[in-house]
Amino acid sequence: GRRLPVPLFPGFDTLATLSHIMSTGFDYSWFILTKKIIQKEFALSGSEQNPDLTGKSWRQVLGRATSGIPGPVKAFMEKGEDFIVEANLSKLVAQMNGLAGEPLLDVAQVEREIRARDMQLDNPFSKDAQITALRGARAYLGDRLIRTAKPHKMLDPANGPLIAVRLNILTRKTLGGLQTDLDSHVLDAAGEPVPGLYAAGEVAGFGGGGVHGYAALEGTFLGGCIFSGRSAGRAATKAVG
Ligand SMILES: Cc1cc2nc3c(=O)[nH]c(=O)nc-3n(C[C@H](O)[C@H](O)[C@H](O)COP(=O)(O)OP(=O)(O)OC[C@H]3O[C@@H](n4cnc5c(N)ncnc54)[C@H](O)[C@@H]3O)c2cc1C
Structure with missing residues (x-):
């Protein structure tokens, strides 16, 4: 019944969030949100928006932002x-x-947490880091229009109904791969380059050998894949003269 510690909010440090959740002895956590949040923030996640963007249709992108709860999200809410x-x-x-299956959550404790968060909305200089982050996101027009709901009090029935979503942890990426050096040369078990063998992109480990570090931050994969491909190409060209 407690909020995740700062800064383990959705979209921040996922690996640290996972470690924290697992340290509780449970392998799931709860999202508590409102209708106003779900219709904006669940609507435009991941590949769902891609046809709009790849089709370069701003009307379709904006349409999603204004057409209420999208069908697939509504179906989840109902079923x-x-x-x-x-x-x-x-x-x-x-x-x-x-x-x-057991009374793990104390309603008074959950209410205390949400009320403390809601009270911070009255403070333009809020010390609630998640509210500050929401306000920061909405300073960018794109997020304000289609991605981040206007901060509001969750316990105000006008923003409801309330929604709880149990988030189960699953493995989506292994983050493993062939070990490479900075020339994208594949290394053997002893750490020595295997002559003539290069690896670039996902096969070299996530996002091209983890060039952005090991936190696997969403959205940083393609750059590393392309960069490691360039390194491999250059090194291979050099090797053959
Ligand atoms: C849903 C989703 C969303 C993503 N969103 C983002 C994002 O927003 N930003 C970002 O930076 N990254 C994102 N990524 C990650 C990014 O797309 C990948 O890291 C990147 O495309 C990997 O490129 P790659 O060339 O290494 O591998 P791939 O694109 O997987 O290419 C491997 C190719 O090898 C082919 N292949 C496999 N086996 C064989 C075989 N035996 N013989 C011949 N060919 C074979 C496959 O068909 C494939 O075409 C996303 C990934 C997914 C799945």
Whole structure:
């Protein structure tokens, strides 16, 4: 029933968030959000928006932002086994406990956390780091229009209903691959280059051999893949004279 510690918010340091969640002894966490958040922030995630962008249709992109809860998200709200929708917090928490199979969450504790967060909305110089980040995101017009809901009080029924989503941890990337040096030369078990063998892109480890570090930050993969391909090409060309 506690918020994740700063700065383990969605979209920040995913690996640190995973370590924290696993340290609780449970392999899932809960999102608590409102209808206003889900319609904007679940609507435009991942590949769902790609046809709009790749088709260069700004009208379609903006249409998604204004057309309410998109069909697939609505279907999850109605049928998803990890989605709970309730008008008030006590019913929401009761259902969350029901889904967990044991009364792990104390409604008074959850309410304290949300109220403390909501109160910070009255403060333009909020010390709540997540609210500050939301305001920062909305300073960028693109996020303001289609990605980040206007900060609002979650316990105000006008913003409801409340929604809880149980987030189960799953493995999406292994982050493994062939070990390479800075010339994209594949290294053997002893750390020595294998003559004539190069690896670039995902096969060399995530995002081209982890050139952006090991936090696997979303959106930083293609650059490393292309860069490691260039290194491999240059080194191979040099090797053959
Ligand atoms: C859903 C999704 C969203 C993503 N979003 C982003 C993003 O926003 N920003 C970002 O930077 N990165 C993103 N990535 C990661 C990025 O797309 C990949 O890191 C990058 O495309 C990998 O390029 P690659 O050339 O190394 O490998 P791939 O693009 O996987 O190319 C490997 C190729 O090898 C072919 N192949 C496999 N086996 C054989 C075989 N035996 N013989 C011949 N060919 C074979 C495959 O068909 C494929 O074409 C995303 C990935 C996914 C899956």
